[in-house]
Amino acid sequence: MIAEAGLIALWLAFAxxxxxxxxxxxxxxxxxxxxxxxxxxIAVAQGGLIVIAFALLIALxxxxxxxxxxxxxxxxxxxxxxYKFAGTWGNHEGSMLLWVTVMGVAGAAVALFERALRRDTxxxxxxxxxxxxxxxxxxxxxASNPFARIDPPAADGQGLNPLLQDPGxxxxxxxxxxxxxGLSVAFSFAIGALLTRxxxxxxxxxxxxxxxxxWILLTLGITAGSYWAYYxxxxxxxxxWDPVENASLMPWLAATALLHSVTVLATRxxxxxxxxxxxxxxxxxxxxxxxxxxxxxLTSVHAFAVDPERGTFILVLLxxxxxxxxxxxxxxxxxxxxxxxxxxxxxxxxxxxxxxxLTVILGLVLIGTLYPxxxxxxxxxxxxxxxxxxxxxxxIALILMLVMAAGPLTRWRRDxxxxxxxxxxxxxxxxxxxxxxxxxxxxxxxxxxxxxGLVVALAVGAGSIAPLWxxxxxxxxxxxxxMVIAHLGCAVSLAGMACDSxxxxxxxxxxxxxxxxxxxxxxxQFNRISPIAGDNWTALQADLEAVRGGxxxxxxxxxxxxxxxxxxxxxxxxxxxxxxxxxxxxxxQEAEDGRWQLRIWWKPFVTLIWLGGILIALxxxxxxxxxxRRGWQLKWxxxxxx
Amino acid sequence: MKAKHQRLILALAALVALVxxxxxxxxxxxxxxxxxxxxxxxxxxxVEAGKAIRLGGMVVKGSLKHAPDGVTIHFDVTDGKAxxxxxxxxxxxxxxxxxxxxxxxxxxxxxxxxVATNLLAxxxxxxxxRELEGMNYNETTHQMKxxx
Numbered sequence: 001m002i003a004e005a006g007l008i009a010l011w012l013a014f015a016x017x018x019x020x021x022x023x024x025x026x027x028x029x030x031x032x033x034x035x036x037x038x039x040x041x042i043a044v045a046q047g048g049l050i051v052i053a054f055a056l057l058i059a060l061x062x063x064x065x066x067x068x069x070x071x072x073x074x075x076x077x078x079x080x081x082x083y084k085f086a087g088t089w090g091n092h093e094g095s096m097l098l099w100v101t102v103m104g105v106a107g108a109a110v111a112l113f114e115r116a117l118r119r120d121t122x123x124x125x126x127x128x129x130x131x132x133x134x135x136x137x138x139x140x141x142x143a144s145n146p147f148a149r150i151d152p153p154a155a156d157g158q159g160l161n162p163l164l165q166d167p168g169x170x171x172x173x174x175x176x177x178x179x180x181x182g183l184s185v186a187f188s189f190a191i192g193a194l195l196t197r198x199x200x201x202x203x204x205x206x207x208x209x210x211x212x213x214x215w216i217l218l219t220l221g222i223t224a225g226s227y228w229a230y231y232x233x234x235x236x237x238x239x240x241w242d243p244v245e246n247a248s249l250m251p252w253l254a255a256t257a258l259l260h261s262v263t264v265l266a267t268r269x270x271x272x273x274x275x276x277x278x279x280x281x282x283x284x285x286x287x288x289x290x291x292x293x294x295x296x297x298l299t300s301v302h303a304f305a306v307d308p309e310r311g312t313f314i315l316v317l318l319x320x321x322x323x324x325x326x327x328x329x330x331x332x333x334x335x336x337x338x339x340x341x342x343x344x345x346x347x348x349x350x351x352x353x354x355x356x357x358l359t360v361i362l363g364l365v366l367i368g369t370l371y372p373x374x375x376x377x378x379x380x381x382x383x384x385x386x387x388x389x390x391x392x393x394x395x396i397a398l399i400l401m402l403v404m405a406a407g408p409l410t411r412w413r414r415d416x417x418x419x420x421x422x423x424x425x426x427x428x429x430x431x432x433x434x435x436x437x438x439x440x441x442x443x444x445x446x447x448x449x450x451x452x453g454l455v456v457a458l459a460v461g462a463g464s465i466a467p468l469w470x471x472x473x474x475x476x477x478x479x480x481x482x483m484v485i486a487h488l489g490c491a492v493s494l495a496g497m498a499c500d501s502x503x504x505x506x507x508x509x510x511x512x513x514x515x516x517x518x519x520x521x522x523x524x525q526f527n528r529i530s531p532i533a534g535d536n537w538t539a540l541q542a543d544l545e546a547v548r549g550g551x552x553x554x555x556x557x558x559x560x561x562x563x564x565x566x567x568x569x570x571x572x573x574x575x576x577x578x579x580x581x582x583x584x585x586x587x588x589q590e591a592e593d594g595r596w597q598l599r600i601w602w603k604p605f606v607t608l609i610w611l612g613g614i615l616i617a618l619x620x621x622x623x624x625x626x627x628x629r630r631g632w633q634l635k636w637x638x639x640x641x642x
Numbered sequence: 643m644k645a646k647h648q649r650l651i652l653a654l655a656a657l658v659a660l661v662x663x664x665x666x667x668x669x670x671x672x673x674x675x676x677x678x679x680x681x682x683x684x685x686x687x688x689v690e691a692g693k694a695i696r697l698g699g700m701v702v703k704g705s706l707k708h709a710p711d712g713v714t715i716h717f718d719v720t721d722g723k724a725x726x727x728x729x730x731x732x733x734x735x736x737x738x739x740x741x742x743x744x745x746x747x748x749x750x751x752x753x754x755x756x757v758a759t760n761l762l763a764x765x766x767x768x769x770x771x772r773e774l775e776g777m778n779y780n781e782t783t784h785q786m787k788x789x790x
Contacts, residue, residue: 234733235760344651356656360663367667383678385747387694388670396663508732510712571733588733591712599733 003068003147006056010097010147013049013104014137016042017130024127028195033119036126040111043126046133047108054088054101057146061088067153070094070146076159076565078536086170087160092294092310093146095173099290100136102181107133110185116206116631117189124195128188135317143313159536159565168228172221179218180251180286185210186258187283190276191325194332199272204265207279209624211262215255216620222248223613234571234586236601238500238609241389246369247289250362254282257358259620260351268412270339270348274355280329284322285362291318292369343414350407357400364392394449398456401494404487405463427466431459446502453498461491478626486619493612499605510595520602521548522583524556529596537561539572542587542596546576558587558598582606682723684750691750697726697758698745706740719744719756728756735761 020042027035060068061084064077074091075084083090089098107129114122140146189207193199225248230238239245258278265275291314342348368384375382409423434455442451464487468476507519516525525545532541539561545553558574576583581604588597678696679689689695697719705718714731717740728746738744738761746758 349652352652353655356659360659363660364663364667367671371671383696384671385677385696387677388673392666392670508713568737586733588713592708593712595712597713597733 002056002060002063002065003149006053006060007145007147009049009053009056010137010141013046013053013100014134014141016046016049017133017137020046020130021127021134024123024130027123028120028127033123036119036123039123039126043111043129044108046130047104047111050101050104054097057094057097058085058088060147061085061094064157066155066157067149067151069148069150072150072154072157074160075157076536077156078565079160079165080535082167082170083160083165087164089173090160090164090169093140093144095177096136096140096144096294097146098174098177099181100133100140102177103129103133103136103184106182106185107188110188110210114206116202117192118196118198118202121189121192121196121198121203124192125185125188126192127195128191129184131191132184132188132321135321139310139313139317143310159563162537162561162563162568162570163232165563166228166232168224168232172224172228175217175224176221176248179214179216179221179255180248180289182210182214182217183251183255183283183286185214186255186279187325190279191328193276194328194336197332197335199265199276199336201266201269204262204275208259208262208266209628211255211259211279212620212624212627215252215259216617216624218248218252218255219613219617219620222252223610223617226613227610231573231575231584232570234573236504236506236584236586236599236603238497238606241368241386243369244289244293246365247292250365250369251282251285251289253358253362253365254278254285257355257362258282260354264348264351265339268340268342268348270342271352271355272339273333273336276333276336277329278355280322280325281362284318284325285366287318287321288366291315342412345410345415345417345420347407347410347412347415350403350410353403354400354407357396357403361393361396361400364396365389368392390449394453398449398452401456401460401490404490405460405466408467408483408487409463423466424463427459427463430462431455434458442502450498450502453494454502457491457495457498461488461495464488464491478629479623480626482619482621482623482626484619485622486616489612489615489617489619491612492608492615493610496605496608496610496612499608500603503604504606505602507598507600509598509600510591511598512595517598517600519583519600522600522602523547524585524598524600525553526596526598532559534561536565537563540587542598544574544585544598546583546585556583556585558585560587560589577607580604678745680721680723681719681726682721684726685724689750691752694747694749696745696747697728697756699726699743701738701740701742701744703740719746726756727754728758730758730761732759732761 020039023035023039023042027033027039057070060071061075062081064075064084065071066077070091070093074094075087079087087094089095107126110122110129111126114125117125186207189203189210193203225245226238229240229245230236258275258281261271261275261278264271291311294310294314368388371384372382405427406420406424410420438446438451438454464484467480467484505520507517509517511517511526513526513528516523518524523546525547527543527545529540529542532539539559541557541559544556544558546556547553554576556574556576559572561570561572562568563570571586571588574585576585581602584601584603586599588599590596677694678698679687681697681699684697699719699721702718702720702725705716707716708714709716713733714729715734716727716729718725719728720726728748730746730748745762746756747760747762748756748758751757
């Protein structure tokens with residue numbers, strides 16, 4: 001019964017989305033703004049129904065209902081409950097249901113909490129949200145039904161891909177999706193504003209918290225995904241330029257650009273058409289990413305099913321929504337009045353440069369990701385890998401970081417170059433000092449990109465704090481702190497990346513039980529190897545004792561796990577985190593003479609990469625809270641005055 | 643300065659940035675377009691030593707040898723038309739086996755041996771490196787055949 005109830009909830013949500021879209025159409029065509037009063041509860045009910053459908057699918061997984069095809073194909077009754085739960089979205093249908101659930105919840109949130117937007121634009125926005133949801137509901141109902149039954153029921157399931165059996169599965173996909181699909185709100189806002197021809201500062205102030213919210217979650221999702229890949233794959237890398245990773249990076253780049261341009265629009269009423277364009281691009285990138293991952297044209301741990309019919313379906317949806325939005329933009333952009341002018345030396349210009357560079361990186365990543373698919377269509381098999389992305393994205397990202405340090409030190413509207421240069425004096429001195437010091441210590445030993453990465457990280461770190469210089473710290477608004485912390489986070493993350501590629505010590509050895517091995521400052525004693533068993537796996541576990549200098553020994557337990565249900569082995573790296581870096585140990589295979597392979601890395605300050613990501617998200621959260629709080633304060637003051 | 647001029651300058655800057663980026667991408671892609679090689683491509687086109695590429699094919703049965711240091715392996719990669727010797731120092735992926743598909747990242751050394759820095763094997767039984775789709779290894783004859 002549960003599966004049938006879920007399917008009914010899905011159909012009802014589909015019907016409500018259709019009703020929502022129709023009502024909005026009548027409301028806008030007839031100029032009846034009071035229809036917003038009926039559209040809102042429908043959007044909330046639609047969100048509620050899709051949440052129910054998703055909850056029912058989770059229930060099916062938790063109960064290991066083997067009469068449901070999806071559970072049979074992707075779960076196993078012997079799995080720990082956490083992976084039965086998280087395994088709900090560890091497959092194609094379940095992850096698409098999560099996708100529309102986020103979509104529906106975002107729509108309900110816009111209906112419930114949005115108060116600043118004009119009524120007609122609000123209604124049009126809810127119409128846009130319904131229109132996008134409809135397509136993806138249809139995709140689920142007609143091409144990816146998660147609730148399909150099989151008869152007779154299977155004895156047990158086939159299990160989850162062992163690489164996904166990790167606590168990361170419970171956090172990374174939902175967070176990423178909240179950000180990814182949360183960008184649909186910005187898209188719908190843009191559609192709404194284009195339909196009602198109201199693109200102005202008030203519109204930007206209404207849109208900003210939604211963009212910020214999605215961007216924060218996207219940042220956290222990408223950070224979590226990077227750390228997960230780092231410890232689970234056992235390669236010691238934290239970013240592989242895998243198309244699927246690019247699929248999450250591209251919306252982030254667009255959302256970061258949007259976040260800054262929407263601030264220009266909200267503060268200075270400039271960049272009107274561009275901001276709307278970026279809102280369209282950001283969510284379009286989310287949809288392109290979904291197409292890449294879910295269509296089966298890529299094979300990776302993220303791509304669950306290879307089914308050309310589904311790929312075509314998503315491609316049609318993609319063409320329809322992106323093409324429709326761009327057509328609407330082309331049709332209505334003439335009605336968007338020119339915004340406020342600004343001088344060449346001003347914060348506006350800095351933010352335009354930020355947008356330009358982010359867009360250029362986005363374009364280059366997009367080309368690199370799609371190029372192999374395009375050439376394959378013409379019969380050539382080509383793969384574009386890390387060398388391409390490092391070579392093009394690295395230098396531009398460094399320039400972008402420098403602009404990031406200068407931007408907040410430049411005034412809105414107009415400023416003088418000499419004054420900006422004086423404010424940049426301290427970071428510049430630090431940069432020169434860093435170049436000299438690094439050149440003296442490590443010239444020739446580290447690559448060009450890590451070298452400049454370290455220099456830029458130090459300069460930008462100093463530059464990002466500079467806006468607080470000589471200010472009354474207690475009266476500085478919270479969103480200024482947010483900006484400072486987010487920018488500092490970028491510098492921290494960059495420092496981690498540069499340190500990892502410049503100073504990592506790697507040691508590869510084959511050792512006997514009782515031997516010890518040296519890696520950097522660490523000595524590892526190989527005590528023994530023993531078999532252990534988990535819920536649905538068995539493993540060989542090494543016991544290693546790690547000592548640095550005269551410090552206390554620490555035990556490390558890298559494993560090699562075997563999953564019988566999928567006949568797959570995974571490596572479980574052992575990590576030892578210290579303030580100045582991480583020791584990373586992987587257990588390999590047994591050599592013919594009884595020695596065991598060990599791969600050991602000492603990665604100085606590698607954790608800064610993810611700490612930086614968390615700081616960036618934290619900065620975003622502070623900015624969000626700061627802006628919202630100021631809004632409430634103003635409202636209370638108005639009320640008190642009245 | 644007039645607002646019109648401002649816009650013009652910004653538009654020109656945007657244009658320069660975009661054209662620059664396009665040129666950058668085109669030049670980088672021309673290099674990278676030759677990133678993936680099958681052994682037959684190596685023989686016909688030739689790859690200079692030290693150039694980072696991906697080499698894809700099947701591991702020839704009986705070619706896998708372990709070096710005395712316990713962490714280096716030597717093996718041959720074939721696509722049925724040509725065979726290339728390769729070596730790898732590190733922990734090979736669990737699904738790296740003789741007769742199984744592999745994509746190796748690395749470069750050729752001066753002696754013509756491919757020195758891999760990274761091996762991508764099948765993640766699980768269902769996963770196949772994209773570049774190897776359409777290649778089939780015949781278990782009995784140890785020959786590669788391309789699927790039509």
